[in-house]
Amino acid sequence: MPVICNEAAQQFTLRAKNTDYVLKVAPCGYLAHVYFGPSVPDADLTYLLRLGENPWTPEQNDRDRAVYMDTLPFEFPCYGLGDYRESAFRISAPDGTSTCDLRYKSYRVYSGKPRLEGLPATFATEESPCETLEIVLLDEYAGLEATLIYTAFEKLDVITRSVIIKNVGEQPCGLARVYSACVDFDTDKFDMMTLNGSWARERAVERAPLHHGKQSVDSLRGESSHQNNPFAALCARNADEDSGEVFGFNFVYSGNFKLQAEVTQHKKTRFIMGINDTDFGWLLDPGESFTAPEVVMVHSSEGLGGMSRTFHDLYRGNLIRGEYRDKRRPILINNWEATYFNFNTEKLISIAREASKLGIEMLVMDDGWFGHRDSDSSSLGDWFVYEKKLGTSLRYLVDEVNKLGMKFGIWFEPEMISPDSDLYRAHPDWAIQVKGRPLTRCRDQYVLDYSRKDVRDYVYSMMRGILDSANIEYIKWDMNRQLTEVGSSALPPERQKELWHRYVLGVYELMGRLTEDYPHILLENCSGGGARFDPGMLYFSPQIWCSDDTDAIERLKIQYGTSMCYPCSAMGAHVSDCPNHTVGRTTPFETRGHVAMVGTFGYELDVTKISQYERDLIPGQIAEFNKYNALVRTGDQYRIGNMFEDNSFDAFMFVAKDKSEALFEFVQVLGRPNQRSRRIMLKGLDPEAYYYDEQKPEVKLSGAALMNCGINIGGIWGDYKSLLIHFIRV
Numbered sequence: 001m002p003v004i005c006n007e008a009a010q011q012f013t014l015r016a017k018n019t020d021y022v023l024k025v026a027p028c029g030y031l032a033h034v035y036f037g038p039s040v041p042d043a044d045l046t047y048l049l050r051l052g053e054n055p056w057t058p059e060q061n062d063r064d065r066a067v068y069m070d071t072l073p074f075e076f077p078c079y080g081l082g083d084y085r086e087s088a089f090r091i092s093a094p095d096g097t098s099t100c101d102l103r104y105k106s107y108r109v110y111s112g113k114p115r116l117e118g119l120p121a122t123f124a125t126e127e128s129p130c131e132t133l134e135i136v137l138l139d140e141y142a143g144l145e146a147t148l149i150y151t152a153f154e155k156l157d158v159i160t161r162s163v164i165i166k167n168v169g170e171q172p173c174g175l176a177r178v179y180s181a182c183v184d185f186d187t188d189k190f191d192m193m194t195l196n197g198s199w200a201r202e203r204a205v206e207r208a209p210l211h212h213g214k215q216s217v218d219s220l221r222g223e224s225s226h227q228n229n230p231f232a233a234l235c236a237r238n239a240d241e242d243s244g245e246v247f248g249f250n251f252v253y254s255g256n257f258k259l260q261a262e263v264t265q266h267k268k269t270r271f272i273m274g275i276n277d278t279d280f281g282w283l284l285d286p287g288e289s290f291t292a293p294e295v296v297m298v299h300s301s302e303g304l305g306g307m308s309r310t311f312h313d314l315y316r317g318n319l320i321r322g323e324y325r326d327k328r329r330p331i332l333i334n335n336w337e338a339t340y341f342n343f344n345t346e347k348l349i350s351i352a353r354e355a356s357k358l359g360i361e362m363l364v365m366d367d368g369w370f371g372h373r374d375s376d377s378s379s380l381g382d383w384f385v386y387e388k389k390l391g392t393s394l395r396y397l398v399d400e401v402n403k404l405g406m407k408f409g410i411w412f413e414p415e416m417i418s419p420d421s422d423l424y425r426a427h428p429d430w431a432i433q434v435k436g437r438p439l440t441r442c443r444d445q446y447v448l449d450y451s452r453k454d455v456r457d458y459v460y461s462m463m464r465g466i467l468d469s470a471n472i473e474y475i476k477w478d479m480n481r482q483l484t485e486v487g488s489s490a491l492p493p494e495r496q497k498e499l500w501h502r503y504v505l506g507v508y509e510l511m512g513r514l515t516e517d518y519p520h521i522l523l524e525n526c527s528g529g530g531a532r533f534d535p536g537m538l539y540f541s542p543q544i545w546c547s548d549d550t551d552a553i554e555r556l557k558i559q560y561g562t563s564m565c566y567p568c569s570a571m572g573a574h575v576s577d578c579p580n581h582t583v584g585r586t587t588p589f590e591t592r593g594h595v596a597m598v599g600t601f602g603y604e605l606d607v608t609k610i611s612q613y614e615r616d617l618i619p620g621q622i623a624e625f626n627k628y629n630a631l632v633r634t635g636d637q638y639r640i641g642n643m644f645e646d647n648s649f650d651a652f653m654f655v656a657k658d659k660s661e662a663l664f665e666f667v668q669v670l671g672r673p674n675q676r677s678r679r680i681m682l683k684g685l686d687p688e689a690y691y692y693d694e695q696k697p698e699v700k701l702s703g704a705a706l707m708n709c710g711i712n713i714g715g716i717w718g719d720y721k722s723l724l725i726h727f728i729r730v
């Protein structure tokens, strides 16, 4: 029973696998947060609210209700009533005021999980069922109803949350802030971990103790961003990779977000997550509703590693969709780092010919095949084939690639418009802009107003023209700039602040159409590398390009940070040429293969130009990828190294769910003088079973020995060297 209702105590318990999340209707009808942590058997936890201790509880003494308001742990705190911590909800009422007051009205429980209108969200499956609790709160003065939607997953330590606001009154009402989740913890003894970075170094891990006041990360860039990911973990001070209590939060959204931990005067922590309220507004007419995106909340008693494995299971099973969800992805070769804009059909076919001989399965034609695009300064929006450059039709190119036994994939950047394009010349108002102000260029391009259906319809009809003209089996959907001068020529002044969110809804709508109309196409998302690596995108595409930084050593850090909440099966990772185009580093081809192999795997180089030695290694790499992919894609990931703390090595493992085999990968980043070997403790094995290294079947060691005593990694000579060990249960 994942939802337990104690009518007498007006208390609701959401019971995920080993986790309880408890809420209760408190005096005056406010919905209070009672508990979030390991499951407990008790039916009534009312004492945790300390109502008896509080002399200002309204029932005893309503003289100072403001004090009650400022101390009660709220599930969905409203602005303006004396709770001076960050509120989750603020309105812009017709009279210009902001105060709102939501109180308990009703609840209902049902099995499964509702879809969120227009938004990606996790879902129930037969193998991983869930139950939902909806609590309706009402502000009778504003005529607004808030339905808080909570879902508990039976087999995972996951609770999800979202909110629907409905105008049940007679006047329009503005929404100024609708966060999706607020959790009040009774302690401030947390470290907050977030994932931050920049172009080419996305999702670097940072962890710091909380202190008084507000600590937040956010995006106001129109996408989830390279700079901050919509993920945070609150870690008990003693929690580490393998033990201790961790609460993970991830926002299923791809636009502006805010997450914040606030340590209050009484040393409690309020955590909030939702759409960034800066420059946000939504006008709700009578009868209309607004749906806030979903927050995924994970509880782990096994440190960060346990948290990550729960996120991975949830996203692989209950978020990612489509026919590639559970399939090995085709091994691709992408021409971006091989040719940049300088290619034609002949060049692409020469790459494909060589690649096909080596076992590569798909050619992806990246940027530069449309309009008159020879550099990044033109043609976005002109989605017709640049035949003069290719020298042939697209159909011819694709057919030739198919004849080599390879699939064909193509790059689009559907949300963008170049000032130098037929589209912009015909429809300058289709770019996002503030009328009368100059537009800021970024990569020489503007952003299309995806709040407009006519704009989306036009772009989609152009894309369809391309997709229907040849046998295209993969799309890379890119997004290479962030938003500025956010204004729409199609929205009235009182709705301009809706554009940020309407833009994201428009992107989702179009991706939804594309994936429904072309269910066999493999969609990979990308945004200047990994600026939109978020669960919202994972709902539409089973893989996302992790970063434009393809250097194997940098990738260790990027893939480590990404793995905090996203599964390896979703990380776009390729072997590229050296010196690496982003950092200039030269690493062994073998190591580049090992690092890319724990992602979706592919190549991003001119295979006709690399050395014969490297070319000869490719068939072996492909065989290795094929051998281990199922284990990497479906197994449990255990991080061992952490280059943010010790950049001399990295190590990690993938263990089969039934513990019958494990893949261990080690990368010696910097060789260490005067040290023969390094002891590494393995993780995740069955302690009672015996395992052997496939290369040395005569030596058998118990899982207990491998995990508690470890293995010696020695004899590696040089920097950037890597090795794989495949352990098999006896």
Ligand code: GLA
Binding pocket: 336, 366, 367, 376, 411, 478, 480, 526, 527, 528, 529, 530, 545, 547, 548
């Ligand atoms: C972005 C992507 C790259 C490549 C280029 C093309 O930077 O991340 O992989 O597709 O755009 O312009």
